[in-house]
Amino acid sequence: MKNLVIIPTYNERENIEPFIGALRKEQPSIHILVVDDGSPDGTGAIVKGLCAGNDQIHLLENQGKGGLGKAYLQGFQWAIANGFDACIQMDADFSHRPIDLNKLVEAIAKYPFVIGSRYVKGGATSNWAWYRKCISLFGSFYSRTILGYPVRDWTGGFNAWNIDVLKKIGLGDVRSEGYSFQIEMKYRGLKNGFEVREVPITFDERREGASKMSMRIVIEAFYRVWQIRFLV
Numbered sequence: 001m002k003n004l005v006i007i008p009t010y011n012e013r014e015n016i017e018p019f020i021g022a023l024r025k026e027q028p029s030i031h032i033l034v035v036d037d038g039s040p041d042g043t044g045a046i047v048k049g050l051c052a053g054n055d056q057i058h059l060l061e062n063q064g065k066g067g068l069g070k071a072y073l074q075g076f077q078w079a080i081a082n083g084f085d086a087c088i089q090m091d092a093d094f095s096h097r098p099i100d101l102n103k104l105v106e107a108i109a110k111y112p113f114v115i116g117s118r119y120v121k122g123g124a125t126s127n128w129a130w131y132r133k134c135i136s137l138f139g140s141f142y143s144r145t146i147l148g149y150p151v152r153d154w155t156g157g158f159n160a161w162n163i164d165v166l167k168k169i170g171l172g173d174v175r176s177e178g179y180s181f182q183i184e185m186k187y188r189g190l191k192n193g194f195e196v197r198e199v200p201i202t203f204d205e206r207r208e209g210a211s212k213m214s215m216r217i218v219i220e221a222f223y224r225v226w227q228i229r230f231l232v
Helices: 017-024 043-051 068-081 100-106 130-147 163-168 178-191 215-231
Strands: 003-009 031-036 057-061 084-087 115-117 124-126 157-161 197-202 202-204
Touching: 003 017, 003 043, 003 068, 003 100, 003 178, 017 031, 017 043, 017 100, 031 043, 031 068, 031 163, 043 197, 057 068, 068 163, 068 178, 084 100, 084 163, 100 115, 100 157, 100 197, 115 178, 130 178, 157 163, 157 178, 178 197, 178 215
Parallel strands: 003 031, 003 084, 031 057, 115 197, 124 202
Antiparallel strands: 084 157, 115 157
8 A cells, every 4th residue: 555644743843854764664665744834943944855855755835834634634635636545644743653653554454544542452641641631531532422433532643544535524624623623534434434443552742842732722622523513
């Protein structure tokens, strides 16, 4: 399979080069697309340098900060246009461990879409404050209850998608951001009848830089779940 890792970035200059290097060490044949939202710290310039002479590293540069959901949607459309078989979502800050990429690559060859799950047997979080884990666990419980599918990790962002699934779930209608983007994508996959596989991963706290998570994103996820339930 021709697989593409999509990495949205905003101010990740400390992480992006070592992260790409770690991914390529685990999966030498994989392609990597960075979607940079005009990072003022020069993240895009670093990736542009990595692209030179390497046809497995790609860059989409935005002029401003469009947000996580829009960045992924751009990446998905780019993957469709360029003939990839599957896309894998990952964060640039090492919170998604490169070693766990192997599990998702293996699983997406067999299933329509795959969730890298913190909350199935073998999954874990590392170096998280207790309140962050509580918010995350409650978000998945809340989504599971309202949306009616027994997914354990609704809010996680380490996911893989067969390209045929992305073509059929209505990417042009996705409006969510942050946590709720991950929830909406999974719900769209399930509602369209696609089988999901959750594989255990360990979620680490970021190595460098500041977290992009905010209370606004968390609050949006809580009310967006109801919109997703009735509008998708």
